[in-house]
Each structure stands twice: as structure tokens, then as C-alpha cells.
Amino acid sequence: MEQKISIKKGNVQETLLLPLWGRAYETQKTNPRLIDQKAVEIVEKLDYDFSNIIKTQSMSQHGWVARSLHTDKMVLDFIQEHPEATIVNIGCGLDTTFSRIDNGKIMFYELDLPDVIALRGNFYEDSDRHRSIASSFLETEWFDEIKVRDGLLFLAGGVLYYFEEEQIKKFFIKAADHFKECDFFFDSLSPMGMKIAKKQVLKKGGMGMPMDGGWGLKPIKALEKWDTRIKVINAIPMSRGMKKGLPLKAKIVLSIPDILGVCSMVHMRIESP
Structure with missing residues (x-):
């Protein structure tokens, strides 16, 4: 029997299992909204009690699937316009986006802390167009490793709200200084959303990490006040257009956060003056 791979409990890295499980669970449904066989493969190889x-994340699971569907659409639209685009997946965890969207031409970087990149090495091998970078995204020396040919898109799913606003602001400005023009696509939580996530997801899900601090964004247009080069292109409520096939009760429950602006997918662009 093949030995399973253990996961360290009690830190931010443990949270990467949540969306992974969400995609694998969805894939195995009778009528899945998302098919992610790579996520199923990874879950089966992990030594972790899910x-x-x-038991606790049936509603959050819909959010993780919705985030992946939004991201896939964004990336596919972007590479339709930029067939040889460079895409950087910030805080990639055990994300499997590349497996679903690769057009055979893009350059795709997976960026995360060294222990996460080492964990990913059990499931992925680097190639000429799919590379790993072991670094905190805040330590921006890694910018020099990114080769841009035809458009640059940064993804950050389930990442930025674990940090403080000033850290994110400085990071965006550094990106603007270095790359001049690029796009970002990430999920944001309002201050209310932060409180809900910490209580309903991290605590109930058995995540052992600290739950202090974090970045709650509202209104989303406030990003444009950080720097004149930052433009908010779009902000989509997380569950908008993602409820097809769900039970009526689930549709109602998921509509409430959308109405309150609790969680959104944000498309932000950095443009030269």
C-alpha cells in the first residue's frame, strides 16, 4: 500500500485543504458543477481526517466551488485575449487551476511558502511552462523570476484577507512599480465577512490557526484610493450565477451574503499613468 502524505496541523497552510476538499467533493457528485479529478487524486493521497x-462546511463548500468557477472563467477569458499570457497563482496551496485551463501556450507560476511548495512536489513536477516559486508573496524579490510575454495576470484565491491592509497596499504598489501593467483577480471579504469566515469556517472546520487580524475590504472601490494606477474593473458577488442545480434552501442562504456584499470576486487592473 502506498504511504499517505501527512499534513501539519495548526497553521495557515492547513487551510489549503478546505478548497481542495470542496473541489474533490463536488467532482464526485452526480451532477457536479465543477470537475477536478486532480483534486480527487490529491485528497486520496493525503493522511488527513476530513x-x-x-460535517461542518456544506455551505462553505459551495463558495469554494464558486471561486474556482469564477477563476476558471477569468483565466480562460484572459488567455483568449492573451494566448501566451503569464499567470502567477499567489498562495497557490494545493490549487489545481492549471490542470483545468492550460491551453498549451501559457506560462503559469505557482507561488507559496517553501513547505507548501514541497508538499505540492508530491503531486506536480515543474515543467518549462508550469513552475513553482517558494517564497512569501510579500518578499517581492520573486518578481524578477516572472517572465512576461503577452499579458500578466495574478490570481490570489483565499489568500489576501489573511494579511493586514497595509501589507496588501504595499504589495500592490510594488507590483505597479515593477510590472507597470497587470491584472489581479482575487476574492475579498468585507469586515462582516471576516467575522463569519473565522467563526463558521476556520473554527467549525477544526483549523488550529490563530484567528486574529486580517483584511476586510469595503467598499471595494476603496482600492482605487491607494494609488492612481489601480483600477477596479469588476466586483462580482461570490454566488452570483453559481446557484444552478442547488436546492432552493441553499439558493436562499447563499443569496444573503451576496446581497450584503460579504464576499466578492474582484478584478483589479494596474495601468501606467
Whole structure:
């Protein structure tokens, strides 16, 4: 029997299992909204008890699937316009986006802390167009490793709200200084959303990480006040257009955060003056 791969409990890296499980669970449904066989493969190889997540995260699971669907659409639209685009997946965790969207031409970087990149090495091998970078995204020396040919898109799913606003602001400005023009696509939580996520997802899901601090964004247009080069292109409520096939009760429950602006997918662009 193949030995399973253990996961360290009690830190931010443990949270990467949540969306991974969400995609794998969805894939195995009778009528899945998302098919991600790579996520199923990874879950089966991990030595981790997912039982508490299964019991407590039925509604959050819809959010993780929706985020992946939004991201896939954004990337596919972007590479339709930029067939040889460079895409950087910030805080990639055990994300599997590349497996779903690769057009055979893009350059795709997976960026995360060294222990996460080492964990990913059990499931992915680097190639000429799919590379790993072991670094905190805040330590921006890694900018020099990014080769841009035809448009640059940064993804950051389930990442930025774990940090403080000033850290994110400085990072965006450094990106603007270095790359001049690029796009970002990420999920944001309002201050209310931060409180809900910490209580309903991290605590109930058995995540052992600290739950202090974090970045709650509202209104989303406030990003444009950080720097004149920052433009908010779009902000989509997380569950908008993602409820097809769900039970009526789930549709109602998921509509409430959308109405309150709790969680959104944000498309932000950095442009030269």
C-alpha cells in the first residue's frame, strides 16, 4: 500500500485543504458543477481526517466551488485575449487551476511558502511552462523570476484577507512599480465577512490557526484610493450565477451574503499613468 502524505496541523497552510476538499467533493457528485479529478487524486493521497470538514462546511463548500468557477472563467477569458499570457497563482496551496485551463501556450507560476511548495512536489513536477516559486508573496524579490510575454495576470484565491491592509497596499504598489501593467483577480471579504469566515469556517472546520487580524475590504472601490494606477474593473458577488442545480434552501442562504456584499470576486487592473 502506498504511504499517505501527512499534513501539519495548526497553521495557515492547513487551510489549503478546505478548497481542495470542496473541489474533490463536488467532482464526485452526480451532477457536479465543477470537475477536478486532480483534486480527487490529491485528497486520496493525503493522511488527513476530513470528517469534521465534511460535517461542518456544506455551505462553505459551495463558495469554494464558486471561486474556482469564477477563476476558471477569468483565466480562460484572459488567455483568449492573451494566448501566451503569464499567470502567477499567489498562495497557490494545493490549487489545481492549471490542470483545468492550460491551453498549451501559457506560462503559469505557482507561488507559496517553501513547505507548501514541497508538499505540492508530491503531486506536480515543474515543467518549462508550469513552475513553482517558494517564497512569501510579500518578499517581492520573486518578481524578477516572472517572465512576461503577452499579458500578466495574478490570481490570489483565499489568500489576501489573511494579511493586514497595509501589507496588501504595499504589495500592490510594488507590483505597479515593477510590472507597470497587470491584472489581479482575487476574492475579498468585507469586515462582516471576516467575522463569519473565522467563526463558521476556520473554527467549525477544526483549523488550529490563530484567528486574529486580517483584511476586510469595503467598499471595494476603496482600492482605487491607494494609488492612481489601480483600477477596479469588476466586483462580482461570490454566488452570483453559481446557484444552478442547488436546492432552493441553499439558493436562499447563499443569496444573503451576496446581497450584503460579504464576499466578492474582484478584478483589479494596474495601468501606467
